[in-house]
Amino acid sequence: MNILRINTRTRTYTREPVPENWERLGGRGLVARILVDEVEATCDPLGPKNKLIFAPGLLVGHMLSSCDRISVGGKSPLTGGVKEANAGGRTGLALAHLGVKALILEDRPEDNEWQVIVLSAAGVRFEPAGDLVGLGVYAAAAELLARYGKEVAIALIGPGGEMGLSAAGVQNVDRDGVPSRIAARGGLGALMGSKRVKAIVIDPSGGQKPPIAHPEAFRAAQKAFNKALQEHPQTHTYHDYGTAAMTNMCNHFGGLPTRNFSAGSFEGAEQISGEHLRETILARGGEGETSHACMRGCMIQCSNVFPDPDGKARVSPIEYETIGLMGSNLGIDDLDAVARLNQAVNDLGLDSIEIGAALGVAAEAGLMDFGDGARALELVDEIRRGTPLGRILGHGAATTGKVLGVERIPAVKGQAISAYDPRAIKGTGVTYATSPQGADHTSGLTIRAKVDHTDPKGQAELSRSAQINMAGYDTLGACLFAGFGFAAAPETIRDLLNARYGWDVGADILQALGRESLKLEREFNRRAGFTPAHDRLPEWMTREPLPPTGAVFDVPEEDLDSVFNW
């Protein structure tokens, strides 16, 4: 494995050995390490000093179930702090097969010419993006697959990233060539756009699986992991219902974002539930699929393909977060409306959480009626057309609220809160407040813990543990849901790493990786100017009771400030 460093201004590249202090990191932890080592934390996120990093996790490359994720990172155009967003699809596996431990894009072109960067075993080519510029990700990916072959991996941006919008992510093609596995959060698509890179095409055909130090031990550990994962009941729930299973659960706890976070339960929840999603897909048939793998080798297959009433595929996947933010949060109880919105923001290469939250704020400002899916789609089209209103929305919930004068902005560090209202699920609220990433459930979701989620006591400890574990999984390249298997057989993480790399790490390696990643991220943020004053939820959430529980966010500030005292 080595480091592939590309200068986007000079259009040159180097392959470098892996520095010693980067060797035992991957994915999210490696992104943080590189940012601390190489990027001036106060730099302009869209300026030449920022870098865009792609780093497969430590376990990537072997089609371990749900463990081939790619971490994308840089200084966030949305939060101004550290940013890692990860995704499934082909990108992680393909990079690992080309021996790339991290791909680092530097500088930015002075000629403003858009490029496609093509990686293969032969090296790196820089090709004019030509008429791909301006295309949505679906059309652009189809053209790239036609141009470079159906088996290539692609990471690309849509018009949102080209426009420099802070809600733009980096889309990756999935197992089937569909470009909807998005490293969504924090504006990394805008960062890629600032470097005038429309797409990175990775042709793994001349590559190979990364070497394994102890193949037999690896196979044994893999078998134990597979067994644990296969036997976990959540694996089957996610297989059948996908993340959308969360709709009813979160609604039950009174934490389902509803009409711009003004309520925590939604009268139309059943219509947008995982159960209804599954029934709809089954009833419509056609191209619909109730379970679908985003990566090769995944046993969970939590993804889905949602068809229109005529059976033609509309979008894949519909995730719970999109249902929460573009469904209940907009007062929309119609899965077809959610699917159309989802597909439209996917095609723009935008984060459906951030845009859903922005639309909720816009609705509160009077720009749409809650429940009006057609109007919501018009507003998304404003983004595509680059109108002033569209650009406001495309920068996300915080900018939308500031510009339009809305107080009820659901965001922390400028990043929209995801589909768990922190007043009802307070441990996740602690995560939103304190995560170096800004509000983000994947940084430490606590909803599965057997606690009273509205009791402020003990939530900081709960969040700490979740944040450490999640940072660990993100460093491994493991999906959140691979965690069900790892949690049931924690020794398999140690065994897999030791077998893969010939290391001798201990049973606490997941937490050790998580702690190291968080420490690096906090160091970057400290240099960028973040303090405990930024580790706070919006003031209105501490004051405004959330129906039906009537909860406010009342975890004491001392508790928030204690999260990283370990």
Added chain:
Amino acid sequence: MNILRINTRTRTYTREPVPENWERLGGRGLVARILVDEVEATCDPLGPKNKLIFAPGLLVGHMLSSCDRISVGGKSPLTGGVKEANAGGRTGLALAHLGVKALILEDRPEDNEWQVIVLSAAGVRFEPAGDLVGLGVYAAAAELLARYGKEVAIALIGPGGEMGLSAAGVQNVDRDGVPSRIAARGGLGALMGSKRVKAIVIDPSGGQKPPIAHPEAFRAAQKAFNKALQEHPQTHTYHDYGTAAMTNMCNHFGGLPTRNFSAGSFEGAEQISGEHLRETILARGGEGETSHACMRGCMIQCSNVFPDPDGKARVSPIEYETIGLMGSNLGIDDLDAVARLNQAVNDLGLDSIEIGAALGVAAEAGLMDFGDGARALELVDEIRRGTPLGRILGHGAATTGKVLGVERIPAVKGQAISAYDPRAIKGTGVTYATSPQGADHTSGLTIRAKVDHTDPKGQAELSRSAQINMAGYDTLGACLFAGFGFAAAPETIRDLLNARYGWDVGADILQALGRESLKLEREFNRRAGFTPAHDRLPEWMTREPLPPTGAVFDVPEEDLDSVFNW
């Protein structure tokens, strides 16, 4: 003197004795003290926890030349940090005559009803603002003067403050009843609007001058100050040309903002110079005035009344900052166009610096051609109409640049840089970078120092000294230009304070007050989450040479971080 505390939610008030640690402060220093003592630094600037403070300076109340200024303050909706903006006009004098050392507006109404708050010797009345809501400040002030008598002082907001725009200031009526003395910077008009206060009317008729401990000593000190001020050559320059005298000077140094800070000298500078301004006013006659006092008793009278070609007053005053930001910065070399823009933003109650900078950024984004005054006026009308584009512009340069995707944003801590390009006038650049107020020339202008302004060496010391002095003057309630007199006869500050209050302060009192104010401001900002990472100029200014000097901003970061080590 006492503290008048008004609760805008309950519409009640109390008069309280002055706490001991507030006694020896006034104006800017007292604003900072109150914020540190009473306002949670992390609060939502437009939420119920923020407070809007009016504090006359320590010397206010006696019609000392240029020393009756009012400081307005709170947590800034624009920067998120400490904010004090001061203005001439009647407000300071009237409050002092009612014995008010500080007026503190708290909380905000739940019923959202707009009010006029009327202060008089009899107490405080809360009256419905009625049809004043939505009126520009000129019409609203005229109506208020008709309603409450021609001699009242008024502090009011325009539509910009009502809309919650971050560029909104608080306008004050001048000696002649014209509402154009604006506490402009940092969005204090939005803060006033969040409390649903359209205007504060102050009827000083039953009040009296504050008591003087040693009247004879006061008169002697006043005489010495007057003499020093009268004899200073700048007093006469400012009398004849106003602040517009700076146009040619700044152009000469290559620091005149031109076409969104892309150049430092402007081919049309002569057309917008102080000399041309004076000639135009003299030639047109009519209601024009080349010198005009904003406060009673002012000997300098640096203000002006600019007439249209037909001799009818268009706007008063045209200041250099407006010429720099709405003239050369927009490529406009026509004083009539500048005057129309100035009057339009005044009427909206907006900061002409912030809006001028925002329009420059908008021009770079392609929304207007540089030089097109008619189009600039249309864009200001977008603000009045509250369109999405208008709201973008009304939040100032940083928001405009972020939303429209412009890198060349002239702002620090979210506040627009004023009319001295920091690459050519580096000491002022240090002030912009490090002032707790955000970019603001009045926090420490260095252009009059006899140094090479493009040499990075020594600029931190120059800025430090200027920042301390200016914070001192702002705490006294003294105009920048009263400083010419005080600098020539520094002992008069000590003598005036000791005579007025019966104190025994020493000759370094100006610096002592300045240091204390800055220390308090930095403490508030520290609690609000500011660090040295925020004390930086925009990255592009460190990289992009400014024609014609070719200067970049190259004061070392260690120098910036040393400014407050005294």
